[in-house]
Amino acid sequence: MLGRGLIKGLAETARNLLGSYAVKGRLTTVAYPEERLPQQPGARVFPFLVYDGPDPMKGLRCVACQICEKECPPQCIYIIKDMIKKPDASGRMQFQPKVFDIDTSVCMSCQICVEVCPFDAIEMDVEYELSTADRFEGLLQHKEQLAKPNAYFHQIHPLQADAVDARLDAEHAKAQAKHATLPDSSANSTGTVALGTRPTKA
Ligand code: SF4
Ligand code: SF4
Numbered sequence: 001m002l003g004r005g006l007i008k009g010l011a012e013t014a015r016n017l018l019g020s021y022a023v024k025g026r027l028t029t030v031a032y033p034e035e036r037l038p039q040q041p042g043a044r045v046f047p048f049l050v051y052d053g054p055d056p057m058k059g060l061r062c063v064a065c066q067i068c069e070k071e072c073p074p075q076c077i078y079i080i081k082d083m084i085k086k087p088d089a090s091g092r093m094q095f096q097p098k099v100f101d102i103d104t105s106v107c108m109s110c111q112i113c114v115e116v117c118p119f120d121a122i123e124m125d126v127e128y129e130l131s132t133a134d135r136f137e138g139l140l141q142h143k144e145q146l147a148k149p150n151a152y153f154h155q156i157h158p159l160q161a162d163a164v165d166a167r168l169d170a171e172h173a174k175a176q177a178k179h180a181t182l183p184d185s186s187a188n189s190t191g192t193v194a195l196g197t198r199p200t201k202a
Contacts (some may be wrong), residue, residue, distance in 0.1 A: 016028070039126045039156070041157065041158075041159070043126045044109055044111060044124035044125075044126065045109060045124065045125050045126055045127055045128045045130075046102065046104050046107050046109060046124070046125055046127075046130070046141070047102060047107070047111075047113055047114060047122050047123065047124055047125065047146070048122070048123060048124075048125040048146050048147070048148045049061070049062055049100065049121060049122055049143060049146045049147050049148070050120065050121055050122070050123055050148065050149075050150055050153050051089070051147050051148070051149055051150070052088075052089035052090070052149075052150055052198070052199040053089030053090075053199040055089070056144070056147040056148075056149070057096075057143075057144075057147065058086070058087070058088065058089065059088065059089035059149075059199070060088070060096055060097070060121065060143070060147060061088075061119050061120060061121035062096065062097055062100060062119065062121040062122065063094050063095050063096065063119055063121070064079055064080075064081035064082065064095050064096055064097040064098075064100075065095075065118070065119070066079050066081065067116050067117065067118065068112075068113035068116055068117055068122060071112055071113065071116045072112060072113055073108070073110060073112060074106045074107070074108055075106075076102055076103040076104075076106035076107045077100075077101070077102055077113060078099065078100075078101040078102075078103070079097050079099060079100050079101075080097065080098045080099035081095055081096075081097060081098065082095060082096050082097065082098040083095070089198075089199045090172070090197060090198050090199060097143060099142075099143070100142070100143035100146060101140055101141065101142055101143070102140075102141045102146060103139065103140050103141075104130060104139045104140070104141055105135060105136075105139040105140075109124070111124055120164045120167070120168060123153055123157065123160070124157075125148070125156070126156050150165075150199075168198065169198060172198045
């Protein structure tokens with residue numbers, strides 16, 4: 001019969017509309033922005049940079065290797081490497097990005113930057129309320145905005161963050177054991193302890 005599918009669709013909508021007054025499960029929408037649905041564990045919006053310890057800039061895990069910049073399909077990551085090594089959150093001398101920008105007006109949330117990063121320095125955020133009237137500078141995220149603590153990563157993706165912590169702890173323990181076997185292993189030429197304690201997530 002012509003229009004049968006249309007009638008079936010309208011009947012389903014009517015059933016949900018009337019049923020939502022009696023059964024909460026039939027209410028499929030919320031009154032946003034006063035109400036929000038809980039985020040799903042697999043949700044991903046745009047990337048952010050993870051840092052360890054209390055200082056967002058000093059504690060960045062990113063060593064400015066620029067792999068993500070090269071692999072990003074729409075080329076929306078822009079990095080300038082700081083050519084002077086500085087101590088990271090565990091006291092190890094590392095390169096860091098002087099500039100790390102992501103143009104979220106171009107980013108397509110593919111997560112390739114996360115997959116290719118060898119240092120677990122970049123992860124996908126679940127924050128989606130980023131609307132702005134300025135479509136250029138307003139959508140360009142700088143490293144100061146992109147830097148978020150490891151505790152935040154645990155909050156939004158707990159299983160993934162636990163797995164990353166376990167891997168980094170194992171790598172750090174292995175490096176410490178290797179470092180302990182070297183002669184005069186207590187300090188490097190700058191006097192900075194080469195392998196300190198890996199900061200906890202808190
Ligand atoms: S986020 Fe990872 S891949 Fe990108 S520059 Fe930093 S360390 Fe390299
Ligand atoms: S999520 Fe994809 S598009 Fe966005 S910055 Fe990462 S690699 Fe580029």
